[in-house]
Each structure stands twice: as C-alpha cells, then as structure tokens.
Amino acid sequence: TGSTRAERLLKAVQKNARRGDPQSVISAIDHYCRHSEWAMNVGDEKGSILDSVLSEVSPSCALELGTYCGYSTVRIARLLPPGATFVTVEFNPKYAKVARQVIEFAGLQDKVKLIEGASGDLIPKMKELFGNVTFDFVFLDHWKDRYVLDTKLLEDCGLLRKGSVLLADNVICPGTPEYLAYVRNNPRYKSTYYKSHLEYTKVEDGLEKSVFMG
Numbered sequence: 494t495g496s497t498r499a500e501r502l503l504k505a506v507q508k509n510a511r512r513g514d515p516q517s518v519i520s521a522i523d524h525y526c527r528h529s530e531w532a533m534n535v536g537d538e539k540g541s542i543l544d545s546v547l548s549e550v551s552p553s554c555a556l557e558l559g560t561y562c563g564y565s566t567v568r569i570a571r572l573l574p575p576g577a578t579f580v581t582v583e584f585n586p587k588y589a590k591v592a593r594q595v596i597e598f599a600g601l602q603d604k605v606k607l608i609e610g611a612s613g614d615l616i617p618k619m620k621e622l623f624g625n626v627t628f629d630f631v632f633l634d635h636w637k638d639r640y641v642l643d644t645k646l647l648e649d650c651g652l653l654r655k656g657s658v659l660l661a662d663n664v665i666c667p668g669t670p671e672y673l674a675y676v677r678n679n680p681r682y683k684s685t686y687y688k689s690h691l692e693y694t695k696v697e698d699g700l701e702k703s704v705f706m707g
C-alpha cells in the first residue's frame with residue numbers, strides 16, 4: 494500500500510538530513526513541509542519560541558504529550574542539559590515508529606524516552622516508571638480537547654512543582670479555548686501568550702506558557 498504522510502516525511506529526513514545532526518533533521522522537515530507536503534509539526538517559527546522558552550527553563554526533567562513524527566522531540570532533546578530526563582508520549586504505533594527513526598537519525602535516542610500509550614493512562618504511571626519525579630517543563634501538542642484533562646491529571650498525580658512550565662501549542666489554531674480559560678483564570682498559573690503563526694502558513698496561531706505556582 495502507499496506510504497503515509499509520516500513515512501514520506503521520514504524519507505525526506507533520510508534523503509536530505511545528515512545523520513547525527515539534529516539541526517539538519519529540523520531543517521529537512523521544515524523544508525519538506527513548507528514546499529512539498531504540510532504536516533502538523535510545531536514548525537520553525539513557533540519552534541524558535543519553543544527553543545527560547547526551553548533555554549530559559551533548562552529543564553532536567555521534561556515531558557512531551559503527542560510525539561507525532563518527532564520534530565518537536567528533536568527540537569527539545571537537542572537543547573536539554575546532559576543527563577536530563579525527557580519523556581515523550583505517543584499512542585499511535587505508526588507515528589511512534591516514524592518518530593523513533595527520526596529521533597535516531599538525529600542521534601538523540603539516548604536523550605529521549607518515547608513511551609507508546611495514551612497520556613491519560615501513562616501520566617498516572619510516571620512516578621512508578623521514573624521514581625518520584627516532577628516535570629520542570631511540559632510541551633502539550635496532542636489532541637486539543639485533552640489539554641485540560643491532562644493538565645489536571647499532572648497536578649493530581651503530583652507531577653508539577655512550584656515553577657513547572659507548561660507550553661501549549663495551537664491555542665488559537667485549531668484552538669484550545671477551554672485550556673486557555675483554565676490556565677488564564679486559575680490563580681495557580683501565571684500565563685503568557687506568544688503570538689505566532691500556524692506552522693508553514695500565515696494563519697495566526699500561538700503558544701501559551703503557563704508557570705505552575707504550586
């Protein structure tokens with residue numbers, strides 16, 4: 494059968510990027526998605542905002558919800574301090590398979606723990622899997638109607654600490670209205686909106702950074 498969009502994106506990485514060079518993997522995906530076939534990666538414009546927030550936080554323990562093809566996984570892993578723990582969660586085995594190959598091509602497999610499964614099932618298991626962990630940084634980029642549920646789950650499972658930073662993609666397009674309402678009207682969060690554009694387009698989108706106050 495024909496390849497999927499994700500598999501064609503992987504082929505573009507294998508063809509155009511350099512093994513062990515994360516920046517070349519990022520550039521190859523951005524070029525392919527801008528000029529050949531759009532895909533729902535956070536992209537280069539919002540990706541630069543992600544990079545700057547990451548550099549501020551410099552997390553020793555990070556979580557990503559929704560790996561997809563591993564584009565933001567590579568963006569995050571390449572900026573983490575040595576020895577950091579980085580967990581990314583993906584429940585579609587086909588996407589997980591592509592993401593593992595993209596992450597490996599970038600040479601970042603030793604920095605990334607990709608766990609296959611649904612966030613709702615895995616979040617309550619994080620303490621069991623990784624010891625009494627709290628996440629310094631969480632990137633939300635999975636199903637938009639699950640951001641609030643999973644944020645509450647992270648709180649209830651004691652996985653956030655005073656100062657933990659949540660960064661959410663697509664708060665304008667496709668949009669996450671109940672998530673914005675939740676973090677912006679909640680005294681336990683200090684939120685900032687970073688205006689940008691939907692990946693590879695001129696459509697408005699943005700990232701919401703929310704600092705958990707404990």
Ligand SMILES: CCNc1ncnc2c1ncn2[C@@H]1O[C@H](/C=C/CNC(=O)c2cc(-c3ccc(F)cc3)cc(O)c2O)[C@@H](O)[C@H]1O
Binds near residue numbers: 691
């Ligand atoms: C059930 C919730 N828990 C989950 N646990 C683990 N992985 C999950 C989960 N949900 C979804 N996933 C995975 O995350 C990814 C889903 C991401 C959903 N993202 C979007 O819908 C999205 C969509 C757009 C978009 C914007 C404009 C359009 F016209 C069309 C699409 C842009 C984006 O940046 C997006 O992130 C997939 O890999 C999916 O398998």
Ligand SMILES: [Mg+2]
Binds near residue numbers: 533
């Ligand atoms: Mg997104």
